[in-house]
Amino acid sequence: MAPSGSRSIKRSCQTVLYWIPVIFITLIVAWSYYAYVVQLCIESIDNIGQKIVYLLAYHVVFILFTWAYWQTIFTKPMNPLKEFHLSYSDKELLEREDRGESQQEILRRIAKDLPIYTRTMSGAIRFCDRCQLVKPDRCHHCSVCDKCILKMDHHCPWVNNCVGFSNYKFFMLFLAYSLLYCIFITATDLQYFIKFWTAEGRTHDRLLEYLNGLPDTQAKFHIMFLFFAASMFSVSLASLFVYHCWLVCKNRSTLEAVRAPAFRHGADKNGFSLGLSKNFRQVFGDEMRYWPFPVYSSLGDGCSFPTCLVNQDPEQPTSPGHNPPPNKAVVGESHQFPAKPLRESQSRLLNSAPSWTENGGAEDKERRGTSNPAMAIENET
Secondary structure (H helix, E strand, C coil), X not given: CHHHHHHHHHHHHHHHHHHHHHHHHHHHHHHHHHHHHHHHHHCXXXXXXXXXXXXXXXXXXXXXXXXXXXHHHHCCCCCCCHHHECCHHXXXXXXXXXXXHHHHHHHHHHHCCCCCCEECCCCCCCEECCCXXXXXXCCEEECCCCEEECCCCEEECCCCXXXXXXXXXXXXXXXXXXXXXXXXXXXXXXXXXXXXXXXXXXXXXXXXXHHHHCCCHHHHHHHHHHHHHHHHHHHHHHHHHHHHHHHHHHCCCHHHHHCCCEECXXXXXXXXXXXXXXXXXXHHXXXXXXXXXXXXXXXXXXXXXXXXXXXXXXCCCCCCXXXXXXXXXXXXCCCCCCXXXXXXXXXHHHCCCCCCCCCXXXXXXXXXXXXXXXXXXXXXX
């Protein structure tokens, strides 16, 4: 009883600690709303037209920013399907084997009918000891969540959540709108910040007369600090946003950027890259009307991904009657394993011509190719 009780207390304390960064960000945003809306727009700006324009533009950006932040925090990360979990008999069989090679033979048999093309750096099947499952491509075990997360990018303390397949689009929009939010505040607050800052350099006698242009000491403090906070956050957010834009264009996760995924033919940092437009659509979807909004529109199911491999995996079945020429990069259609076929939306990633339509349009016929999802990198505890 005592050990169980102590573990429960420890988990409760960890939960509270994990939410501290989110609470900090929430308080900063709440204060920035008060400082901008009340102290700057309502109290400091006299021009009614300017005040209305500022307030309308601010609230549009604010709603998109908070909406994306909410979705990133509270969208549950997706875990591997039951087809990747070991059955009870397979677990027993694996536990009885002491030799690593024998265990790998069992795992290879289990993985034979699954859309798995990545390996460990040593060439072994990627297996999670804690979750007792064969890892899908691009899936990793998060030591904080203590779960395997599909297409895991990283665990972000600022959202207290794993960023992965289910919420990566929301995370990208959160970075974009938070950057836009800070830039907008910095730009519109600049003239009032300069007015206050230049007043600080004047003599005491002239200072009282000059400060009549600003309402009161409280407003001056909020205006100055709001500018400093927004400009500093802009710099850090800009670098992070640019980096993740680069990752989207290359179709890599943060983990894959650190260590390239390993296939049977070796590590390949561009193993999942399908070209700029297809890489973008894999995260944001085919329909342009959904791109700016934090609603789910990503393509695929998170368990398998179309890829471009130089050497075909001989252990995986190929499309009937199709043998790709050697030493040529082949973009294959997503593997449809019997337990859960891939969505039609993922198949559209493999079309030769991108479809940038608002209503989805008619789907192009899929090119026949090799079915090769893939990835690697260990993040287990």
